[in-house]
Amino acid sequence: MTAQQPGVQADDDLVYRRICTLLEPLNQKGVKLHRDIDLVADLEVDSVSVLDIVMDIEDYYDISIPVNTISETKTIGQLVDAIHAIKGQQS
């Protein structure tokens, strides 16, 4: 729907912010979040919780993110990029 190229930066930022908001309640050690944070190693978020967060993202943006894609991402930044790529394809 929206023109893709100019939207990328701002949109990317929104996806990032949404993920951080969803991660906050799971961030028990109070780690400062940024794109290079590893979900499992740094945040100690378990794999099922990551899938649950992704489910919220899917419903918010009305997209489907395959489990295969999620298991290939380790950091917040990789997750943001993957979601962004799928948003581009499916909208």
Add this chain to the structure above:
Amino acid sequence: MSLFDKFEKTAALYNQLSEMGKNPFTVVMEEVLGPTRAMIKGRETVLAGTHNYLGQTFEPKAIAAAKEALDNEGTGTTGSRFANGTFAGHKRLERDIADFLGMKHCVVFSTGYVANLGAIAGLIDPSEDAVLVDADCHACIYDACSLSGAETIRFRHNDPDSLDKRLSRLDPKFKGKLVCIEGMYSMYGDTAPVKEFVEVAHRHGAMLLVDEAHSFGVYGKTGKGVAEAEGVMDKIDFYTGTFSKALAAIGGFVASNHPQAEYLRFSSRPYKFTASPSPATIASAGAALKNIKETPAIREALWANAERLHAALTQFGLRLASGPAPVISVLLPTKEEAFAAWNFLLDQGVYVNMAIPPGTPGKDSLLRLAVSSAHTGDDIDQLVAAYGAMAEAFQAARVTA
């Protein structure tokens, strides 16, 4: 060394618990006393954390059949179903399961885990098919998806609308679509709205697989499972099950009305590359199946025990995951409390399962009581007394906490 590094943190915790002698994951049944009792740490304990729903572990007819098979056919098949591991007994059991379920075809696998791997990975071509899986499905269904290599989409637990949305969004390039759900879910004891899932799946041209591992023999008017209770036995495409719970043996199966289900015998690697269940195993599973089919009173006893335990635990104010079911789970807010409560019950002579995230559906930890038709009045009294004491000792386990 580096192969092991990633385990060190978990290993430290595991070893610490084991050294304290309080690790729920290293329990040994030192001596088995019967279908609902064993010696644990030198103490006679009521077993309420098994899957012996229909109490068939010591069924005399099943034991006699297994002994006969052992004498007549030997200890093992020494081969896979595909090669030298199919005996007359395997074929007979496939027929008996199909007849029991009222389905046309049945393929027996080595375990329930292997049956799901075999069905899903055996049906799916990653280059043209997609799988949609309930969020709370068992690990073996997710492992099956990995093995298949196909695009796997997770939908919200027991939510047909969530599935509907994901099927609508699915890329039209996918030719085949398989939806996977379970009958009764083993952690919370909740059941799937199978009828609604059938409608949604078929409306989108997808096939539906229902894993009734925990509900086979237990749900439905004649024990066929949740699909029977929902009146849609004839509409589900694939039914998977296990011998390791209601039938108290080891093995698994896929049943279907589609004649092409027989193709699994060559398309499914988990059918071809692991040994088939031993003759004694097949014989005891067959005898247990016959017994539960002919004796509805066994299922009735299970449900009577489940109702009684559920009512008692409700009265203690415990926070329960679902209504009366053969699995009754008490929810606890933290791992530490679950761990302490589990140990408390064991000290009272009661063994249940403890499950903690990520092995549980939500953020809660839980103590899982699995009911058996074989639980005696004494067993139930002991369970009720132990849970009553636990409710006193653990505020966190109660609704009002």
